[in-house]
Amino acid sequence: MKFKLWFFAAPALVLYGGFFLLPAVQGLRYATTDWDGYSPTFTEVGLANLTDVVSDDDLFRNALTNNLKFLLAVVIGQTALALLLAVLLAARSRASTFLRALFFLPTVLSSVSVAFIWKFVYDPNFGLANNLLDLVGLDSWKSAYLGDESTAILWVAVAQVWFHAGQMMVVYIAGINQIPEELYDAAKTDGAGRWQQFRHVTWPMVAPATTLVIAYTTLQSFKAFDLILGLAGNPPRAGLDVLATRIYSTFANSQLGYAAAESIVFMAAIALVTWLQNRAGKAVHR
Amino acid sequence: MTTYSRRNLLKLAAGAGAASFLAACAGPGGDSATKAETSGDLSFAHWRAEDKEVFEQIITEFQKSKGVAVRQDISPSNDYQSTALQKLRGGSIGDAFTAFRGAQFLDIAKAGVSTDLTGQSFLSKYEPSLITAGATGGKQYGVPYQLVFNTPLANTDLISKAGLGEAPKDWQGFLALADKLKSQGVTPIAWPGGDAANAGQLLNIMVVNNAPTDDALGKIETGEFKVTDDWFLTVLKQYAELRPYFQDSATGTSSDAALALFAQGKAALLATGSFQVSGVRKLGATFPVDLLAPITTTADKAKYEGVFNATFILGVNSKSAKQDNARAWIEHLSDPAVAGVYANGTSQHVTVKDVEYTNADLKALAPWLTRKTALAPRFQFTNLDIRGAVENATVAVAGGKSPEQAAEEAQKVIDQKR
Amino acid sequence: MIRRAVLGIYSLLIVVPLVVIVGGSFKTTPDLFADPFGPPVNPTLGNYTTVLTGQGLLGVLGNSLFVVLISVPVTLLLGSLVAFAVARLPKWQSRILFGIFALGLAVPAQAIMIPQYVQFERLGLRNSLTGLILVNIVVTLPVAVFILAGFMRTLPGELYEAAEIDGAGPWATFWRIAVPVSYPSIAATAIFLVVMHWNDLLYPLLFIDDPAKRTLPLALLDFQGEYLTEYPLLFTGVVVASLPMILAYAFLQRHFVAGITAGAVKG
Numbered sequence: 001m002k003f004k005l006w007f008f009a010a011p012a013l014v015l016y017g018g019f020f021l022l023p024a025v026q027g028l029r030y031a032t033t034d035w036d037g038y039s040p041t042f043t044e045v046g047l048a049n050l051t052d053v054v055s056d057d058d059l060f061r062n063a064l065t066n067n068l069k070f071l072l073a074v075v076i077g078q079t080a081l082a083l084l085l086a087v088l089l090a091a092r093s094r095a096s097t098f099l100r101a102l103f104f105l106p107t108v109l110s111s112v113s114v115a116f117i118w119k120f121v122y123d124p125n126f127g128l129a130n131n132l133l134d135l136v137g138l139d140s141w142k143s144a145y146l147g148d149e150s151t152a153i154l155w156v157a158v159a160q161v162w163f164h165a166g167q168m169m170v171v172y173i174a175g176i177n178q179i180p181e182e183l184y185d186a187a188k189t190d191g192a193g194r195w196q197q198f199r200h201v202t203w204p205m206v207a208p209a210t211t212l213v214i215a216y217t218t219l220q221s222f223k224a225f226d227l228i229l230g231l232a233g234n235p236p237r238a239g240l241d242v243l244a245t246r247i248y249s250t251f252a253n254s255q256l257g258y259a260a261a262e263s264i265v266f267m268a269a270i271a272l273v274t275w276l277q278n279r280a281g282k283a284v285h286r
Numbered sequence: 287m288t289t290y291s292r293r294n295l296l297k298l299a300a301g302a303g304a305a306s307f308l309a310a311c312a313g314p315g316g317d318s319a320t321k322a323e324t325s326g327d328l329s330f331a332h333w334r335a336e337d338k339e340v341f342e343q344i345i346t347e348f349q350k351s352k353g354v355a356v357r358q359d360i361s362p363s364n365d366y367q368s369t370a371l372q373k374l375r376g377g378s379i380g381d382a383f384t385a386f387r388g389a390q391f392l393d394i395a396k397a398g399v400s401t402d403l404t405g406q407s408f409l410s411k412y413e414p415s416l417i418t419a420g421a422t423g424g425k426q427y428g429v430p431y432q433l434v435f436n437t438p439l440a441n442t443d444l445i446s447k448a449g450l451g452e453a454p455k456d457w458q459g460f461l462a463l464a465d466k467l468k469s470q471g472v473t474p475i476a477w478p479g480g481d482a483a484n485a486g487q488l489l490n491i492m493v494v495n496n497a498p499t500d501d502a503l504g505k506i507e508t509g510e511f512k513v514t515d516d517w518f519l520t521v522l523k524q525y526a527e528l529r530p531y532f533q534d535s536a537t538g539t540s541s542d543a544a545l546a547l548f549a550q551g552k553a554a555l556l557a558t559g560s561f562q563v564s565g566v567r568k569l570g571a572t573f574p575v576d577l578l579a580p581i582t583t584t585a586d587k588a589k590y591e592g593v594f595n596a597t598f599i600l601g602v603n604s605k606s607a608k609q610d611n612a613r614a615w616i617e618h619l620s621d622p623a624v625a626g627v628y629a630n631g632t633s634q635h636v637t638v639k640d641v642e643y644t645n646a647d648l649k650a651l652a653p654w655l656t657r658k659t660a661l662a663p664r665f666q667f668t669n670l671d672i673r674g675a676v677e678n679a680t681v682a683v684a685g686g687k688s689p690e691q692a693a694e695e696a697q698k699v700i701d702q703k704r
Numbered sequence: 705m706i707r708r709a710v711l712g713i714y715s716l717l718i719v720v721p722l723v724v725i726v727g728g729s730f731k732t733t734p735d736l737f738a739d740p741f742g743p744p745v746n747p748t749l750g751n752y753t754t755v756l757t758g759q760g761l762l763g764v765l766g767n768s769l770f771v772v773l774i775s776v777p778v779t780l781l782l783g784s785l786v787a788f789a790v791a792r793l794p795k796w797q798s799r800i801l802f803g804i805f806a807l808g809l810a811v812p813a814q815a816i817m818i819p820q821y822v823q824f825e826r827l828g829l830r831n832s833l834t835g836l837i838l839v840n841i842v843v844t845l846p847v848a849v850f851i852l853a854g855f856m857r858t859l860p861g862e863l864y865e866a867a868e869i870d871g872a873g874p875w876a877t878f879w880r881i882a883v884p885v886s887y888p889s890i891a892a893t894a895i896f897l898v899v900m901h902w903n904d905l906l907y908p909l910l911f912i913d914d915p916a917k918r919t920l921p922l923a924l925l926d927f928q929g930e931y932l933t934e935y936p937l938l939f940t941g942v943v944v945a946s947l948p949m950i951l952a953y954a955f956l957q958r959h960f961v962a963g964i965t966a967g968a969v970k971g
Contacts, residue, residue, distance in 0.1 A: 002797070004874055005789040009801055012782040012845055019842040020808055023819035030819060035314035037822070038375055038397045042314050058699045059671060085714065088707050099711055101957055102718055107964055108949045110903035112921045113942040117721050120728075120935055124480075124535030125543040126737050128724060135741075147480040147538020149685055162717065170965045223812045226905040230925060234365050235670070237482055238678050244814035251818055252368035253670045254393055257314065263815045270810065314822075326916075359915055362928050373913040378831045542934070546737065570734075 030260035037256035049261035060262060062238055063246035064269065066153045070242060071221040071273070073157035079213050081165045086172030087202065100173070103166035111163070115230025118159040122146050122231075146231060152239040156231060160224060168213045175209030176202060211281055218277060222270055243269065327357040328611050331373070331380030332598070333366035336564050340631035348618045354611045356382075364483045368670070374399050377605030382612035385428060385599040387419045388665030389673070400427040400601040401609060408620040416596045416637040419661075430596035431619065431628075433635040435560040435654055436490045436662045437592040440578035441571075444472055444554040453578050455585040457524065464531040467554050474531040476553035478544040479681050486664050486677040488557040490593040492521050494660040495583045504666035506676065509704055513676060514693045522689035524582055525680050537685040545569065559593075563633040563647045575647060577654055592654060595662035596637055675699040729940040736936055751940040761944060763916060764923040768902060771833055771919060775840040776897045780890060782841065783848030784856075788882050790849070791856035792864060792874065802853060808846030813906055821910055831913045839911065840901050847900075848893050851966050855889035856882060888962075895956070895963030902949060920945045 031049055035042035053060050085103060089096040106114065121128040122145035130142045145155045183201045192200065225244040232240040235249040243266045250259040330341070338358060345356045359379045361369065367386060371393050374380045385391040385400075394400050403409065404426045409417070412429060420428035448466040464474035478484040493503060496517050505511040512518070533539060533547055541558070548556035549569035555578060556562060563575060579592040600619065602612040618624055625638035630645040635655065643649055667673035679696040683689050728736050729751055730744040739745075755761055790802045820839065821830070829835030863885065867877045883890070908922040918926070927941045953960045 002792070002794055005793050006797075006801075008785040008874070008878070009789040012786045012849070013804070015782070015838070015842050016805065016808065016845050019820065019823070019838060020811075020816065020845075021804075023823050024811060024816045026819040026823070027816060030314055030822070033314045037372070052702070056702050058695070058702060059675075084710065088711055099715065100961075102715060104961055104964075105722075105950070105953065106718065108899060108953045108960060109942075109946050110905070110921045110924070110949075112903075112905055112924045113946050116924070116938045116942050117725055120724070120740075120939075121721055122538070123540065123543060124538040125533065125547065126740070126935075128721065128740060130535075131740055142535070144480075144535035144538030144685075147535055147685070149537070149682055149687075167964055170961050174965075219810075219812065223814060225814055226921070229905070229909075233362070233482065233928070235368055235482070235674070237480075237681070238674070244812070247814060247818065249368065249670070251821075252372070254371065256818060256822070259818050263818055267811060267815045270812070270815075274810065357915075361926065365926075376825070376831050376913050378913045379915070 027260045027263055030257050031264055033257040034255075035257045036254040037251070038254070042257070045257070049258050050264065053258070053261050053265050059238070059241070060243075060246060060265070063241045063243050066240070067222065067242040067269075070153050070157050070160075070224060071218060073154050074160050074221045075214055075217050077157065078161045078165050078168055078217055079210065081161060082168035082213060083172050083206070083210075085165065085169045086176055087198065089169070090173055090176040100166075100170070103169055105166065106163050107167045109163075111226035112230045114159060114163045115227050118162075119231055121159075122155060146240065149237075149239040152237075153242075156224070156228060156240065159231065160221070160227060163227070164217070164220065168217065171213055172206060172209050175206040179205045214277060214281075215274070218273060219270070222266075327355040328608055328615060329359050329379045329381050330356050330615065331359045331361075331366075331370065331383040333361055333363040333384070334598070334632075335360050335362075336561075336568075337628070337632045340628055343631070344619070344624055344627060347624070348615065352611075352614055352618070354614065356615060364481075367483065370394075371397060371399065374603055375605060377603060377607075380603050381606040381608045382615045383601050383603055384431070385601060386665065387430065387595060387597045387599060387662075389668040389670060391420070391428060391599050392422060392668060394601070395422050395427045399604055401604045402427060403429065403602065403613075403616075406613070406617075408617040411620045411622065411639060412637050413639050419596050420599045420601075428599035428601035429616070429620070430599045430637050431625075432561070432598040433594060433596055433637050433655075435577055435592055435594050435651065435659065436487045436664075437559060437577040437579045437594075437654075437659070438475070438488070438491070439548065439556040439558070439560065439562060439566070440576050441548065441551060441554050441573050442576050443573045444551065445576075445578065448472075448554070455581055456588070457580070457582050457584070460580040461527065461531075464528075468531060473533045473547060473553040475528065475533075475555045475557050476539075476544040476547040477532045477536050477557040477684070478539050478541040479532070479537040479684055480539045481541040481544075482674070482677065484541045484544075484558050485681055486673070487559050489521075489664050489677060489680055490595075490660075490662045491579050492524060492582055492680075493663050494590045494593055495581060495588050496521050496524075497663070500660065500663070501666060503663045503676070506700065507667055507669060507672050507704065509701075513679060513696050513700065514690075519689055519693055521582070522679065522683045522693055524580075525683040526689055529684060529686070532684060537681055559595075560651055561634055563651075567633065567647070574650060576650060589658070590660040591657050592659040593662050594654075594659040595665065597665070669703055671703045672700050675703070725939045725942055728936050729943050731936050733934050733936055751936050752944075755937060755940045755944060760916070761923065761941075764918050764920055765948075767833060767917060768919045771837055771840065772898055772901045775837045775844075775901050776894060778837070779841045779844055779848050779897055780894055783845055783893065784852050784883065784886065784890060785878070786845075786849045787852035787856045787886075788874075788878050790853040791859065791882070802849070805846045805849040808843075809850060813843050817906065817910055824911060830911050831917065832911075833917055836907055836911055836919070839907050840904065843907075844897055844900055848897065851893045851896070852886065852889055855886050859885060889966075891959055892963040892966045895959050896966060898952075899949065899960075899964055 032044060032046055033042045034045050089100050124130055124144045124147060129145065133139060133141050146152045179201065184197055187197045187201050223244060224242060228236055228240055228242060228245055235252065236245050247259050247262045247266060250262055338360060341358055349355050367390060370390065374383055374394065375397060385394050402425045409426060409429065416433060417429050419430045420426055444467065448463060448470060454460045454463050467474040477488060498517055499505065502511055506513060533553060544556060545562055545565050546569060547553040549566045549571040551573065560577065566575065577592055581588045600616050602609050602616065606612060620638060622638055622640045625636045626641045629636045629641055629643060629648060633645055633647045635648060643652060664673065675696045679692040682692045724740060727744055730747040732748060735745060786801065786805065790798050793801060824830045824835050824839065829838060863881060864877050867881050872880065903921055905921040905925065908919045912918055912922060924941050924945050927938055
């Protein structure tokens with residue numbers, strides 16, 4: 001009788017299979033052609049697209065490098081900030097409830113809204129950041145932000161952290177609240193200070209939360225499409241190009257087959273990074 | 287009974303699903319969807335948000351005489367460049383549309399989206415030499431409408447204050463002028479280095495006199511020339527020489543910020559082109575404007591005094607169900623009186639003959655119609671990745687990268703994408 | 705002391721940009737450039753009239769609402785049906801079913817958007833809100849299944865078995881037991897889906913050509929072109945687009961936090 005339950009799943013399976021899994025597989029087919037997306041004809045190119053993407057495409061490699069820089073900056077920055085805020089706000093009080101709500105607020109905005117807010121912050125001539133630096137007399141810190149080829153992507157990372165740190169903070173707070181109070185009491189009787197309590201009790205006990213936060217942040221960083229399109233325009237310049245936008249630009253440049261090949265490498269890159277993180281995670285927890 | 291019918295429904299859904307997936311599974315190639323009808327009014331797709339109000343006036347007139355309402359579908363120019371073809375192909379916007387000269391126009395024609403306008407009577411109202419950019423393979427697939435000068439705009443008040451009677455005739459003279467302006471506390475050149483679409487406009491004038499042939503940028507794309515060749519290195523080195531004369535953080539400056547700097551009188555030149563005159567006026571600037579091209583060579587070697595472009599190529603969408611009305615709309619725009627309304631309202635010259643320019647800025651720029659100007663070379667690129675690589679190199683150099691290194695990196699991308 | 709300083713600074717980092725945005729939406733462009741931080745000297749509602757009347761933004765709001773009102777309940781229904789099956793199927797079958805959907809969690813939409821684009825184009829589903837709803841459902845199903853199955857699996861089997869002994873079929877068990885008991889988890893998922901679907905840009909950008917069918921984020925992105933980055937108008941757009949979510953957040957705060965976080969953790 002149990003097989004009846006498969007009927008429950010059937011509508012979802014049909015839609016999901018047809019419009020998610022099937023296109024994913026079809027991508028493989030497109031990737032072996034030079035189809036431009038509109039012509040009735042195309043040429044089979046075999047694995048040429050894939051080998052080009054991997055070994056002979058500076059634009060793709062540049063996007064990959066930017067993406068990894070962005071990933072690293074966001075994972076480290078956002079995780080550290082979220083944990084710090086969580087530690088400071090874990091205790092229940094009126095003020096901390098209010099601040100939690102405030103820090104979480106950006107998460108409910110759309111990425112386009114967040115992009116516009118930060119576009120104004122970063123405008124080198126009229127924007128918030130440089131004006132503020134002028135105001136407090138730190139003119140020498142002024143920068144072109146998104147116009148600075150080598151650091152542009154890191155400025156986007158700052159916006160991304162602003163956007164999502166509050167969300168990750170909540171995950172950490174849940175983790176911290178599950179830590180039994182006795183552990184802290186024991187640490188205190190051993191004469192542990194605040195830092196040592198954090199180092200020996202909080203940090204190891206929130207390890208599962210850390211794993212979650214990092215895994216999610218990683219996936220989120222690969223998807224940073226909306227934010228970059230809103231901040232950098234379409235198509236973004238080399239300094240702001242990431243894998244998702246590169247695929248979109250290739251597609252817009254009427255190279256559909258090649259874009260499909262890029263998508264495959266994109267997925268492989270995500271799989272690889274996730275696998276490495278799992279390995280690293282296991283090594284750390286051992 | 288109920289369970290039975292439900293099961294049937296499920297089967298039906300599964301069957302329909304399977305059939306449609308098979309259809310969609312056909313793989314690459316093949317023709318796509320049927321003709322789609324745009325909802326309601328005739329859709330006119332373009333990228334000139336600045337011209338919206340003037341077009342509204344023209345549309346009102348058109349509606350009165352022909353009874354056809356027109357809706358403007360405007361996208362930002364960068365977006366338009368990268369997504370218009372896909373959208374037009376769907377047929378749901380752009381019964382009548384516009385295209386950029388070069389890559390986009392050719393792609394749209396190749397995709398069979400533009401209908402052949404050869405033989406249409408309204409073509410005779412245009413200056414024949416100016417609408418060749420709308421023809422390919424011997425057929426007129428579109429008519430360029432705007433005649434713009436992709437040559438820096440100059441605040442003539444500030445320029446004459448710098449004490450130079452006439453425009454510098456060579457590169458040294460230009461640098462001297464920039465130096466003078468700077469010493470007077472004015473930003474010599476406002477340049478939107480952070481805006482890909484507009485940052486590249488400066489490349490036009492920097493290239494025309496340095497290039498060994500008029501189609502040099504096209505030859506970079508075909509591989510005959512390289513950006514590491516001496517002549518292009520000269521171009522990049524001149525960008526390096528301009529570094530101190532751009533506004534601060536030029537590589538991060540948006541198009542609108544550059545425009546604002548110029549309109550506020552803080553910058554003497556705006557390194558985009560005549561198509562921004564109306565924007566300058568909208569911000570309340572009252573100073574007289576002219577064009578001022580940096581001549582990148584010595585005076586005797588300079589072939590051109592400036593750069594022009596015939597663009598905003600009007601076309602009729604072959605996927606549209608309203609082609610007759612779309613053609614009527616273009617015919618309406620071709621009327622010298624209507625074209626005059628457009629030209630004077632937007633401060634842009636047009637390719638239509640016998641138009642009376644009454645707008646003060648257009649009058650001021652009118653002498654340029656007969657001066658020795660080159661057709662804007664950046665639109666010779668047909669691959670956006672290659673154009674991006676070349677233009678990025680100029681931005682990188684302006685931001686501090688060495689010309690040699692920037693050229694080498696760009697050439698690598700060009701070789702890969704060719 | 706340090707605690708206060710850190711929290712104070714971060715609060716400012718959140719609040720200042722938001723206040724500048726809201727304040728800026730009441731300024732004219734020259735006023736904003738003259739003094740970005742100060743309160744509006746000559747407050748104007750002009751930006752709001754421009755944005756609300758000139759842009760057909762009300763229609764756009766309607767589209768967003770329409771999409772969310774259909775795609776969220778459908779995703780919830782389909783997702784909880786799958787979750788129920790996952791919770792009740794024998795172990796290995798349950799694992800297969802769950803695995804199929806879990807696969808989707810690791811694949812970002814950006815990786816499959818190209819073939820999806822062609823597929824929807826061929827089926828005539830591009831440039832339609834139906835297509836947009838369909839793709840929303842499909843793309844968020846994995847997350848919904850993950851959250852809901854995670855919850856339903858923790859419910860004791862006796863709960864279902866008791867109902868089945870009373871003669872209830874799986875369909876009745878689903879509606880009478882599983883759904884009511886899973887209410888908190890369904891609510892959390894619902895909020896997560898609302899935020900996802902309301903804010904999505906990628907698919908509207910790919911699928912919607914007709915301005916009359918745009919959803920809010922796409923209309924907002926188009927502002928850049930229509931207004932040439934006139935910041936006050938962009939800000940007004942941001943305020944108008946964000947207000948519904950912020951109001952909902954103010955009233956349903958706890959559910960929002962639970963929902964979005966559940967989605968984050970599971971997705």
